[in-house]
Amino acid sequence: MTIRYTFGGDEFIFVEISESMSLDAFFKGMAITRALAERNVRGVTEICPANASYQIRFDPDVITPEQMLSTLQELEAEVTGNALTLNTRIIEVPVLYGDPWTHETMMRFRERHQDPESTDIEYAARINQFASVEAFIDAHSGSPWFVSMVGFVAGLPFMFQMVEREKQIEVPKYLRPRTDTPKLTVGHGGCFGCIYSVRGAGGYQMFGVTPAPIFEPAQRLPYLRDFMVLFRPGDIVKFKPITREQYDQAVVDVDAGIFDLRIRPIAFSLAQFLEGPEAYNSRLMEVLNAN
Incomplete structure (x- = not known):
């Protein structure tokens, strides 16, 4: 599945994992958001997982939008769908x-x-x-x-x-x-x-x-x-x-x-x-x- 990243102003990134709901898409989003929470990334203020997507709110004075995007893409690369355990x-x-x-x-x-x-x-x-x-x-x-x-x-x-x-x-x-x-x-x-x-x-x-x-x-x-x-x-x-x-x-x-x-x-x-x-x-x- 191809993940789509969209900026919302300078404080939000919306990440669409799939256009349709599936357990694979849900698990991918859960794995990424949980990994982000465990990293305790400075500047991240809210993590909101959803059905087949998630949204991140961050402080652009602490972490730039580009850095935030790069972090999420790194986590995406680390997560393998069917190997996930929750x-x-x-x-x-x-x-x-x-x-x-x-x-x-x-x-x-x-x-x-x-x-x-x-x-x-x-x-x-x-x-x-x-x-x-x-x-x-x-x-x-x-x-x-x-x-x-x-x-x-x-x-x-x-x-x-x-x-x-x-x-x-x-x-x-x-x-x-x-x-x-x-x-x-x-x-x-x-x-x-x-x-x-x-x-x-x-x-x-x-x-x-x-x-x-x-x-x-x-x-x-x-x-x-x-x-x-x-x-x-x-x-x-x-x-x-x-x-x-x-x-x-x-x-x-x-x-x-x-x-x-x-x-x-x-x-x-x-x-x-x-x-x-x-x-x-x-x-x-x-x-x-x-x-």
Whole structure:
């Protein structure tokens, strides 16, 4: 892939690794931005990785634009795509699929949807050629997802499904955005999944809700004690379907400040994943479920 560098004034460099999202492009960007952070280059003030690109902000009085560009090109030459290993985390996120809150919301905005006669998850199951909503949920929750970037609103993760491209779930966004989306909605638009960290406008299809806060300025919950935002680029997410009873109990635990998530450290190898995604994902689940 040919990487394209663009200056933004005299303080920014935008780096486009690929015009389309892929695990290769994502890993390349993650490797370069992490290597840059480890070098602790004087003058670099912000490093912002994204899906298949990244942006650097720097102080031109400390490092010139030409020097910054040269540094990034050096890092590009050092990084070999498929040989990359990423030290990251795998996080299990419970989801109540087909919940009443997103259902009530979607019913208020059916005139903005491609198929007003069906629900979002029924529509997604049909256009992805699944035999039933249950089969769609199995596919959505059955394989892990990479967090490729965090943003848009505080703590919102964009997630890319870790399966072969022909198996990826793809669903268009609403024809016109909604003015309301419940907090902690699990959504999907294009090839990306997301979790809405706060209530607000949105255009992604709505599949369910999680009881797990992913953005909490008060930092009451155990998994948010270090930082108010849960997700980081490079995290791996595994959705776990839960019942309404399990959801209600989780909400009680959240209110009590004792709710926690299953989170495990992992070293992810892109080369091993590409050799056999299903087998590699099975090994990831073994790590997640280990005591």
